[in-house]
Amino acid sequence: MRPPYNEGEVQQISQEQGERNVAMAVCVQLAGRAIIRVVSRCEEAQDNCNLDLSECQLMQIPDAVYHLMRHTELKRCDLSGNVITKIPAKFAVKFSLITELNLSHNQMSKLPEELAELQALERLDISHNTFIALPSVAWRIPHLKRLLANNNFIIDVDVERLRHAPVLEFIDLQANPLPPRLHDLLRTLTRITIELTPRQIEDWEDLNV
Structure with missing residues (x-):
């Protein structure tokens, strides 16, 4: 009857187990x-x-x-440089007095409506x-x-609502794939300073072609 493992297989399994143990220890340490x-x-x-939780490897805000x-x-909160995908609704309740919120360099695609509070x-x-x-x-x-929204994938902006935003003074929308028509509409807003990446001329607009 053949033994379940030969000596070479035992050594390989032992080595793999050792590597897993080391990896686990490193993860626990980190x-x-x-x-x-x-x-x-x-x-x-x-x-x-001033709560600075930037670069803390966070996937969410710990309870x-x-x-x-x-x-x-709390007056300021910095959550930049993590891998956070969403902000919970209770954030606005718990930190209702903050004046500055930095969510840059994360993986968010939406914000909770409760931030209006x-x-x-x-x-x-x-x-x-x-x-x-x-x-x-x-x-x-x-x-x-001030709203900084540069370096996203933004293709949609409600220009009319933006036009009537209460006290908004500055928006950075650089490095976003804004459609040409939207880009031109945003240029018509004069009360708000809007930073935009120069629009690429479409082929049909180039009269020299």
């Missing part, structure tokens, strides 16, 4: 460091009211963050994400002055 970093930054924010910050009147928010950065439309909630944030 996760541990990430947790320590988040807790440390929350403690710093309790003193300066522990809301717990740690429950007695702090951020009465003090003046600056919102959603650049370098995966938005295909400029979030409509931006028009309803009552004191939003």
Whole structure:
């Protein structure tokens, strides 16, 4: 009767198991460091009211963050450089007093409507994400002055609603694949400063062809 494994197979299995154990240990170590970093930054924010969770390998905002910050009147929140796909509705309830929110360099394609409840928010950065439309909630944030939405995949903007946005002063829409007609419409807005990448001339527009 043949033994289940020969010596070579046993060594190979042992090596593979060892590699898996090392990989698991590294993952646990990295996760541990990430947790320590988040807790440390929350403690710093309790003193300066500025929560910086950038580059923390976050896929979402941990519930522990809301717990740690429950007695702090947060003014600024930086969540940039993570892999966050969405912001939960309760964010606006827990951090209702923030004036600046940086969500850049993540993987978000939409924002919760509850962000309209951020009465003090003046600056919102959603650049370098995966938005295909400029979030409509931006028009309803009552004191939003600056909106950075460059380097997304935006092809849709509600120009009329944008025209009547309460206090919006500046929007950065550079490096987005805006259709030519939309690009031209945005150029007609004079009350709001809008940064746009120069429009490429279509073949039919080139009279020299």
